[in-house]
Amino acid sequence: MFKVTFASLLIETLQSLFQQGVRVKEVVKYLDHLAFKSLNIIVVCVSFAAAVTILEASFHMKLVLHDDSLVPGFASMLIVRELAVVVMSLLLAAKIGAGIAAEVGQMKISEQIDALKLLGINPFNYLVLPRLVACLIAGVLLSLIANAVCLLTAALVTTWSLDQSMAFFMTAFRRFVLMKDLGFSLIKGALFCGIIPLVSCYYGMTCEPGAGGVGRATTKSVVSSSICIIVLDFILTLVFSSFY
Amino acid sequence: MIAFKKVTKSFGARTILNELDLEIPQGKIVFILGMSGTGKSVLLKNIVGLLKPDSGELYVDRFPVHQMSEHEMMDVRKICGMVFQQPALFDNLNVFENVAYGLRRHFELSEEEVSRRVEESLGHVGLKGIEAKQSHELSYGMKKRVSLARTIALKPKILLFDEPTTGLDPISTSRVNQLILDLSNQLGTTSLVVSHDMESALKVADHIVVLDKGHLLTQGTPAEMQESTIPLIQDFLAEVGAP
Ligand SMILES: Nc1ncnc2c1ncn2[C@@H]1O[C@H](COP(=O)(O)OP(=O)(O)OP(=O)(O)O)[C@@H](O)[C@H]1O
Ligand SMILES: [Mg+2]
Numbered sequence: 001m002f003k004v005t006f007a008s009l010l011i012e013t014l015q016s017l018f019q020q021g022v023r024v025k026e027v028v029k030y031l032d033h034l035a036f037k038s039l040n041i042i043v044v045c046v047s048f049a050a051a052v053t054i055l056e057a058s059f060h061m062k063l064v065l066h067d068d069s070l071v072p073g074f075a076s077m078l079i080v081r082e083l084a085v086v087v088m089s090l091l092l093a094a095k096i097g098a099g100i101a102a103e104v105g106q107m108k109i110s111e112q113i114d115a116l117k118l119l120g121i122n123p124f125n126y127l128v129l130p131r132l133v134a135c136l137i138a139g140v141l142l143s144l145i146a147n148a149v150c151l152l153t154a155a156l157v158t159t160w161s162l163d164q165s166m167a168f169f170m171t172a173f174r175r176f177v178l179m180k181d182l183g184f185s186l187i188k189g190a191l192f193c194g195i196i197p198l199v200s201c202y203y204g205m206t207c208e209p210g211a212g213g214v215g216r217a218t219t220k221s222v223v224s225s226s227i228c229i230i231v232l233d234f235i236l237t238l239v240f241s242s243f244y
Numbered sequence: 245m246i247a248f249k250k251v252t253k254s255f256g257a258r259t260i261l262n263e264l265d266l267e268i269p270q271g272k273i274v275f276i277l278g279m280s281g282t283g284k285s286v287l288l289k290n291i292v293g294l295l296k297p298d299s300g301e302l303y304v305d306r307f308p309v310h311q312m313s314e315h316e317m318m319d320v321r322k323i324c325g326m327v328f329q330q331p332a333l334f335d336n337l338n339v340f341e342n343v344a345y346g347l348r349r350h351f352e353l354s355e356e357e358v359s360r361r362v363e364e365s366l367g368h369v370g371l372k373g374i375e376a377k378q379s380h381e382l383s384y385g386m387k388k389r390v391s392l393a394r395t396i397a398l399k400p401k402i403l404l405f406d407e408p409t410t411g412l413d414p415i416s417t418s419r420v421n422q423l424i425l426d427l428s429n430q431l432g433t434t435s436l437v438v439s440h441d442m443e444s445a446l447k448v449a450d451h452i453v454v455l456d457k458g459h460l461l462t463q464g465t466p467a468e469m470q471e472s473t474i475p476l477i478q479d480f481l482a483e484v485g486a487p
Binding site for chain 1: 292318321324325326328329330332334335345349350394
């Protein structure tokens, strides 16, 4: 407790959930503050990522097979299994990870966290838990949205540039994408987004004094949460592959 | 009462408190003086368990702080208030909520009683009527005094002040000094005041302790300090212009 480590942060935060619960009002505030204010950049970026995927895949298929009719099916699979949720989480890591680390780091170096403790407030319950819960919920909701936007863009690009109909895309999508793909995608979304506040609060709470300290904490938190997301993606993909 | 028995605290290879022995008697006002970086803030943070001694024993009112867990420290923190060196106001709350926060947490008070205690505490630091302001609208000196109000609102038995008057104007400084005296006289509060301000110390303290390089350099009453021949203390006295 006296020296915060990532493990102690995780344990104390979960412990405080069972001992003190979570303040729902704060969760709602962060849900709005952290997640829904990021919706616009997520929509824009995943749309472009989807468009590029369709165009690239079509280019390759035409080059090798002289036929790109399988593109909608493979692309929708790639989108639902990987693309939408990974792009969404990495964007969120950059957008809110830095913000959380800066806010918590500022509280740390201005002795606000010490002041909280003196008033008998558990800083893990007060600072980390509501952000964690908000991000877990946001992860599921944003994954749904990212998947929907991604698929819609992919369908539109397919009709425009691949000379195939919307109905063709839908048929391919239904044939290739399974319900459990979507389920795993939502689980991934929740876990990837859950990592962000944990990593960022950790760097915030261990922030060194001075403006330089806050700067380093924000940079480290974005870099580390991005790495964590990518590595966790690998692990989860391995784990989930045993369900097929 | 607070008692340090051979307390050592290091950060990495740097020893900040080195086998420190110190006793703060019940109900007294003790000033701790020392150069910047000697570990005065570290000393205070050990008392309330924000830092843990590496070795030695530390008692606060019979609580063996050195061997208590974070969870057990709650009991100590209820009797021990601390004003931090930085204002440490909660950014997301206004002045009223900042001062009321601990009151609501530690006591079962009606809302009227909370309002009354908030108003009274802000009155003590000369800041009536700023309850609705956000903390970023305040100047440094105002923030500092709000943080004082936040701590004294809880009326703790033991008060730790980390440089309460640094950065305050002379009028606010004497008001804070008077407040420390009043709390001691009226409520019997034990006060431990970290300060660079020899002038305040000579006026307010029952006892002055001087730290140097993690050791207790000397201690005594203000009168004894004024007689001291130790160079560091003479330097402090020279700042005040005392004879
Ligand atoms: N959490 C910490 N981790 C590492 N080093 C620390 C920590 N807190 C304090 N120190 C170091 O301990 C030394 C004493 O710090 P402290 O803040 O107690 O000084 P101080 O006597 O209060 O000085 P000032 O009058 O400037 O406030 C400093 O050199 C500081 O760098
Ligand atoms: Mg200090």
